[in-house]
Amino acid sequence: xxxxxxxxxxxxxxxxxxxxxxxxxxxxxxxxxxxxxxxxxxxxxxxxxxxxxxxxxxxxxxxxxxxxxxxxxxxxxxxxxxxxxxxxxxxxxxxxxxxxxxxxxxxxxxxxxxxxxxxxxxxxxxxxxxxxxxxxxxxxxxxxxxxxxxxxxxxxxxxxxxxxxxxxxxxxxxxxxxxxxxxxxxxxxxxxxxxxxxxxxxxxxxxxxxxxxxxxxxxxxxxxxxxxxxxxxxxxxxxxxxxxxxxxxxxxxxxxxxxxxxxxxxxxxxxxxxxxxxxxxxxxxxxxxxxxxxxxxxxxxxxxxxxxxxxxxxxxxxxxxxxxxxxxxxxxxxxxxxxxxxxxxxxxxxxxxxxxxxxxxxxxxxxxxxxxxxxxxxxxxxxxxxxxxxxxxxxxxxxxxxxxxxxxxxxxxxxxxxxxxxxxxxxxxxxxxxxxxxxxxxxxxxxxxxxxxxxxxxxxxxxxxxxxxxxxxxxxxxxxxxxxxxxxxxxxxxxxxxxxxxxxxxxxxxxxxxxxxxxxxxxxxxxxxxxxxxxxxxxxxxxxxxxxxxxxxxxxxxxxxxxxxxxxxxxxxxxxxxxxxxxxxxxxxxxxxxxxxxxxxxxxx
Amino acid sequence: xxxxxxxxxxxxxxxxxxxxxxxxxxxxxxxxxxxxxxxxxxxxxxxxxxxxxxxxxxxxxxxxxxxxxxxxxxxxxxxxxxxxxxxxxxxxxxxxxxxxxxxxxxxxxxxxxxxxxxxxxxxxxxxxxxxxxxxxxxxxxxxxxxxxxxxxxxxxxxxxxxxxxxxxxxxxxxxxxxxxxxxxxxxxxxxxxxxxxxxxxxxxxxxxxxxxxxxxxxxxxxxxxxxxxxxxxxxxxxxxxxxxxxxxxxxxxxxxxxxxxxxxxxxxxxxxxxxxxxxxxxxxxxxxxxxxxx
Numbered sequence: 001x002x003x004x005x006x007x008x009x010x011x012x013x014x015x016x017x018x019x020x021x022x023x024x025x026x027x028x029x030x031x032x033x034x035x036x037x038x039x040x041x042x043x044x045x046x047x048x049x050x051x052x053x054x055x056x057x058x059x060x061x062x063x064x065x066x067x068x069x070x071x072x073x074x075x076x077x078x079x080x081x082x083x084x085x086x087x088x089x090x091x092x093x094x095x096x097x098x099x100x101x102x103x104x105x106x107x108x109x110x111x112x113x114x115x116x117x118x119x120x121x122x123x124x125x126x127x128x129x130x131x132x133x134x135x136x137x138x139x140x141x142x143x144x145x146x147x148x149x150x151x152x153x154x155x156x157x158x159x160x161x162x163x164x165x166x167x168x169x170x171x172x173x174x175x176x177x178x179x180x181x182x183x184x185x186x187x188x189x190x191x192x193x194x195x196x197x198x199x200x201x202x203x204x205x206x207x208x209x210x211x212x213x214x215x216x217x218x219x220x221x222x223x224x225x226x227x228x229x230x231x232x233x234x235x236x237x238x239x240x241x242x243x244x245x246x247x248x249x250x251x252x253x254x255x256x257x258x259x260x261x262x263x264x265x266x267x268x269x270x271x272x273x274x275x276x277x278x279x280x281x282x283x284x285x286x287x288x289x290x291x292x293x294x295x296x297x298x299x300x301x302x303x304x305x306x307x308x309x310x311x312x313x314x315x316x317x318x319x320x321x322x323x324x325x326x327x328x329x330x331x332x333x334x335x336x337x338x339x340x341x342x343x344x345x346x347x348x349x350x351x352x353x354x355x356x357x358x359x360x361x362x363x364x365x366x367x368x369x370x371x372x373x374x375x376x377x378x379x380x381x382x383x384x385x386x387x388x389x390x391x392x393x394x395x396x397x398x399x400x401x402x403x404x405x406x407x408x409x410x411x412x413x414x415x416x417x418x419x420x421x422x423x424x425x426x427x428x429x430x431x432x433x434x435x436x437x438x439x440x441x442x443x444x445x446x447x448x449x450x451x452x453x454x455x456x457x458x459x460x461x462x463x464x465x466x467x468x469x470x471x472x473x474x475x476x477x478x479x480x481x482x483x484x485x486x487x488x489x490x491x492x493x494x495x496x497x498x499x500x501x502x503x504x505x506x507x508x509x510x511x512x513x514x515x516x517x518x519x520x521x522x523x524x525x526x527x528x529x530x531x532x533x534x535x536x537x538x539x540x541x542x543x544x545x546x547x548x549x550x551x552x553x554x555x556x557x558x559x560x561x562x563x564x565x566x567x568x569x570x571x572x573x574x575x576x577x578x579x580x581x582x583x584x585x586x587x588x589x590x591x592x593x594x595x596x597x598x599x600x601x602x603x604x605x
Numbered sequence: 606x607x608x609x610x611x612x613x614x615x616x617x618x619x620x621x622x623x624x625x626x627x628x629x630x631x632x633x634x635x636x637x638x639x640x641x642x643x644x645x646x647x648x649x650x651x652x653x654x655x656x657x658x659x660x661x662x663x664x665x666x667x668x669x670x671x672x673x674x675x676x677x678x679x680x681x682x683x684x685x686x687x688x689x690x691x692x693x694x695x696x697x698x699x700x701x702x703x704x705x706x707x708x709x710x711x712x713x714x715x716x717x718x719x720x721x722x723x724x725x726x727x728x729x730x731x732x733x734x735x736x737x738x739x740x741x742x743x744x745x746x747x748x749x750x751x752x753x754x755x756x757x758x759x760x761x762x763x764x765x766x767x768x769x770x771x772x773x774x775x776x777x778x779x780x781x782x783x784x785x786x787x788x789x790x791x792x793x794x795x796x797x798x799x800x801x802x803x804x805x806x807x808x809x810x811x812x813x814x815x816x817x818x819x820x821x822x823x824x825x826x827x828x829x830x831x832x833x834x835x836x837x838x839x840x841x842x843x844x845x846x847x848x849x850x851x852x853x854x855x856x857x858x859x860x861x862x863x864x865x866x867x868x869x870x871x872x873x874x875x876x877x878x879x880x881x882x883x884x885x886x887x888x889x890x891x892x893x894x895x896x897x898x899x
Contacts, residue, residue: 213850214811221811228856231818233771234675241812286703286799290627368731372801394731405705405797409733410899481731 007056007074007136009033009066012044012156018062029068041132041156042149045163048137049148055140058180061133061156065183074136077179081124081138085175089253090124091147091167092160093136095180097127098216100250101376102476105218106176109133111184122384122470124175126250128243129217130164132156134182138172145170152201157217162205165242168249169209210242254378260296261381262358264439266331266350267299268343268432269365271315272307276483277365278404281323287371288326294378298327298358300350304342341454347461348446354439357383362458363433366483373479384470387436389479391415396485412484417474432458433480441468449508453501460505463514608713610641612691616681617646617700619655624701626658632703634663638710645670645689647681678750679766679775686765691757698727698752698798705797712754715743715793723759723788724780727752727796736896743791746886746896747780752798759788767830769864773816774823777895781831784886785879813853818860820893821849825861831880831887833873843892 011033013019022035038044048057058074060066067073081090095108106125108118142148147170153162164174203224206215211230215222230237265284269277281299288297301319306312316330331350351360359381363369373389380387393413396406415434445464451457466472613633617625625646633642641664648655648671656669670688672680682697689695694716696709708727715725726748738745753776763782766775780790821844828840844854880887889895 212811213813216811223850225852228813228818228853231813231815231856232860233677243811282705282799286628289631289703290624370731370801392731403795405730407794409730410735411732 006054007058007071007078008048008052008054009058009060009070009074010044010048011035011060011062011064012041013037013062015062022062031066031068031070040154042154042159045137045149045159049139049142052137052139055138057137057139059135059137060182061184063185064133065185066134067182070182073179073181077124077136077177078138080177080179081173081175084124085173085253086257088141088144089171089173090175091138091141091145091172092130092164092174093124093138093180094127094130094160094174094176095134095178095182096131096218097174097176098129098218099176100126100128100246101380102474103128103216104474108176108178108181109184110182118178118181119471121176121178123382124177126173126175126246127164128246130160130174130176131218132160133184134180135160136180141172142167145172147172150205153199153205154201155199158199158202161217162202165209168246169240171249171252173250173253206242209239210245211237211239212242215242251375251379255294257378259378260294261378262296262298262355263377263381263436264298264300264350264354264358264360265369266302266347266360266362267365268302268304268346268362270305270307271303271310271312273365274315275398275402275404277319278322279406280363280365280368281319281326281328282404283368283371285323285326287369287374290371291374291377295374297374298329299323300329300331302331302346302350304346341452341457343454344451344457347442347457348451351439351442351446354443356440356443358439359383359436360439360442361433361436362461363480366485367433368481368483369433370479370481373475373477376475380473380475381436382473383438383440385473386438386441386465386469386471387473387475388417389434389436389475390417390477391434391480391482392478393482393484396483398485406483406485414478415482417476432462433482435462435465437461437465438469441465444468449512451505451508453504455498456502456505459502460508463509464512467512467514608639608710610643611639611709611713612689612695613642613644613709614682614685614689614695614697615644615646615700616649616676616678616685616697617655618648618650619653621700622646622655625656628703629698629700630658630662630665630667632706633665633709635706636664636704636709637706639713640664641666642709643689644668645685647671647676647685649676649678649681651675677768677771677775678773679770679779680768683765683768686757686760693757694754695757695760696752696754697750699750699800701800702752703799704752705799708752708796708798709754711793711796715791715796716754716756719789721787721789722791723756723763723783723786724748724790725754725796726790726792727754727798728792728794729800730797731799731801735899737899738792738794742789743793744886745780745790745792746784746888747777748790748792750776751800752796756788759783759786762786769826769868770823771819773819774827774893778827778830781880781883781887784883785876790886817849818853818857821847821854821857822860822864824893825857826864828889829861829865829870830872831876833870833877836873847892 009032011022013022013035016037019035019037022033026033026035036044038047045059048059056074056078058066058070077093081087081093097106098104099106106118106121106127108121109131145167147163147166149159150162150166153159167174206212206224207226211226213224213226215224229235230239267277267280267284271277284297284299291297301316303312320328331346331353347362354360361369370392391414392411393415394406394409395412396410397408399407417434442461442465445451445461445468449460449464451460453460615625615629630644633644636642644665644667646656646667646669648669651672651674654669654671656667658667660667670685672684676684686695694713696712698704704727712725712727716722726745729749729751734749736745736747763779763786765779767778770778783790825837825840825844828836830836832839841858844857847854849857890897
């Protein structure tokens, strides 16, 4: 952590009454706050940026109550940002915003709408929108890059947004950090849509600087009538794509840090369908060609249940020769205890050889990764997180020749990260190939748990690993393809080995305390209240299209009130498209799915 | 079969050159059954020089050409065709594509199998284009410009791409003109190009993209070109029902009006009989949809 300078604290008082009240409180608690009755928030920000002698300034509204140890917290947030982005590379930290990439609302604020204690941010999370209630300005960097609030912007949130935009323009990152957690008293804040309607200055600023016609805020997405000049032939339009600009600024910082994270893609294979395996390796090769400068990619072929008649050594030699441009190593099954469970042991064996600080992406040989997702990995991979993405499912036909591509291929559906919630209820619908683990988490799983079984091991590993990380990072984009093809083991006549294996893993999960007493109490509480544990799909008009209950036992047909309330909330928040919302896992008491729950957990439960 | 050499055209800007270096060039180097590949990079920005790599790598020789003004997709390839004069075939491909090692040889084998084939389209994976094709003959209504091998004689005979399109839909027009000139347009499912564009842009819907604008504008144009005023009326009606903001549609209509001032309807008058006869190939099934969905 770099040396941390003194932090100034400013309070923006919108009335004489709040000014006097804060003055009384300041006398009592001696937080060293500077109380301001500036004409407007934008003027205060401008003044602070130009005149503050300290390197950092915390600016909070009058309705906010800061914790008594806010200085220590602010310093911690500064240290986190310095560590994460580099001390010269960030501009503003806040406590309530819309996260970059996931577009999830991150709220570290206790107010009339948000009563649930949030999980910690673990690290500062870059944002595309930031609420104005409390912000921490990096005065040194803002001054150095000559950044200020543009003229004409008045509204507080829009002032912060335009300051955020100006910061990203100059390559400085803005983020939220749970160290800036505060309480906010009842305050009738205008919805952002209304602010935008009167915020002519901001709209002019936006139209002069950005091409986007939509703008994401905490209330949802808002339209901005913007010109189409950038689409015309020979257009001389210098404006930027706002979100593209943020992505470039954030990714560039991570790509240029010179720290290449090691990612092992573990491809599980029986060497029985080499053409599928070749497709999988081709995709890894394509990824490696473009992203080898930013990610150190290794490939482990985890061999298990090798079919009779396959000359293993010969095939491996051929593969090694054909894929000489990728770092391809082999891992074979070995016994676990008395018995051999090849699918488990081939992964365990592979993971044992990996460095503690590396990452593991497990796929089957008929799966394939989407190469372009690797550009995000320098930013997304963090040894404190497990990463979870969506998967696209393709219905495929392959011919008998050894072609490394299907005869026909059609995307038929997507598994969303929220679908993984079903695993807590005992449903193993989880595709193995969209979870990326810190190697140390997997090592801990294999160290602590005896995984006796073969099939559904992905289910057990997926749940157990979540106990070994601080959070699960849900990435709302497809990162891999899954092949549905004719020769699927689902058609096997005797599936008792699946049932035994699955039951054994579930027993292990129960006895490892995947669900603790606190969570169990919440389950029971919801059951009594008639709460739904499930997800909602909304159509374009915001109507509930489909209700998917994760637990029929908990559903019990009496969720009407809850759904009506949810629907109102969703509409108020401007959600129009399909949204999957996990009702209850925020309250689970464990880390599982904690990060998969969006802002709707502010329902008050 | 071993082919001695093939010309490959790729229209590219400074931001796309990374893809060319990372994917296109290495995948061309790995092409089996082709001795020599001449890659012509068309700097469509019209400014400066964008390629700073080697002039030759493995079996691939690379040159950059630039007309000194910004070019559309069709203009770029017409310009390259004039500059290179490829014989007997040439392959045009997007910059962000990784070709399977048999892609080029499969395309060539197909075009050489029948002198009446004018265009052979490669197959995009993992997201295959959902358009119908004849499983026996490979015939398709139109071929996508993402990766197509063309017979030079055909290209010259039909006058190359129609530059009025600027970007998008010119490949549909060229395919239709191939059918009208008694050439075949064929889909080769064994010629694979991996193309991952657009998967990871979560905020891509916050703005409009060149593809949306020019596809809409060229929908009006192609309907007018092939079906005259009746086609234009129909296209305007369909555009009116599409879920775009009215201001966007207005900008599209304006762009078409500007184009219309400089063109006439002689193509329609001269070709309406042929268009009618080829209704199985030359067809519109909805907004910007020139095929049956599979």
